[in-house]
Amino acid sequence: MGNSGEDEENWKFFLTLLKNLLEKFANRSDDWCIISDRQKAIEAALTTIWPKVGRRYCxxxxxxxxxxxxxxxxxxxxxxxxxxxxxxxxxxxxxxxxxxxxxxxxxxxxxxxxxxx
Known part of the structure; x- marks a missing residue:
C-alpha cells in the first residue's frame, strides 16, 4: 500500500485480507459483522468487497x-x-x-x- 490514508483502496486491501482469513475459520465469511464509524471509504469498500457481511455502527x-x-x-x-x-x-x-x-x-x-x- 503506497499511501497510508484510510481511503477506499486501502480499505479494500485490508477487507480482502480479513475476509480471506475469516473464511478459514467459518464456513461462510458472511456470518461475521463489521462495526465501523460510518466512514464513507469503509462503506464503499465493504459494498464492493464484502456486500453481504453484517454491518453495525460504532x-x-x-x-x-x-x-x-x-x-x-x-x-x-x-x-x-x-x-x-x-x-x-x-x-x-x-x-x-x-x-x-x-x-x-x-x-x-x-x-x-x-x-x-
Missing part, C-alpha cells in the same frame, strides 16, 4: 457526532437508550422520547439509515 463514534449536534445530558441519555434497544417496541418508545425532547434529534437518527445498524 455507538461511541455516533455519540461524539451526536454531542456536536445535540447538547445536554437528557438527550445524551436518550441517545444511549436508543442505541441499546432490543426490540422494535423498545426502539419505537426510545425514538418517541427523543422526538418529544427534540424532533430534530429523531430526524438525525433516522437519517443514519437502516435501524438494524
Amino acid at each position: 455507538c461511541k463514534h455516533l455519540a461524539k457526532n451526536w454531542k456536536g449536534e445535540f447538547n445536554g445530558p437528557q438527550l445524551y441519555s436518550l441517545f444511549w437508550r436508543a442505541c441499546s434497544v432490543t426490540s422494535p417496541y423498545t426502539c419505537k418508545k426510545a425514538m418517541e422520547r427523543i422526538e418529544k425532547e427534540n424532533p430534530l434529534a429523531r430526524i438525525w437518527l433516522t437519517n443514519l439509515g437502516d435501524k438494524s445498524r
Whole structure:
C-alpha cells in the first residue's frame, strides 16, 4: 500500500485480507459483522468487497457526532437508550422520547439509515 490514508483502496486491501482469513475459520465469511464509524471509504469498500457481511455502527463514534449536534445530558441519555434497544417496541418508545425532547434529534437518527445498524 503506497499511501497510508484510510481511503477506499486501502480499505479494500485490508477487507480482502480479513475476509480471506475469516473464511478459514467459518464456513461462510458472511456470518461475521463489521462495526465501523460510518466512514464513507469503509462503506464503499465493504459494498464492493464484502456486500453481504453484517454491518453495525460504532455507538461511541455516533455519540461524539451526536454531542456536536445535540447538547445536554437528557438527550445524551436518550441517545444511549436508543442505541441499546432490543426490540422494535423498545426502539419505537426510545425514538418517541427523543422526538418529544427534540424532533430534530429523531430526524438525525433516522437519517443514519437502516435501524438494524
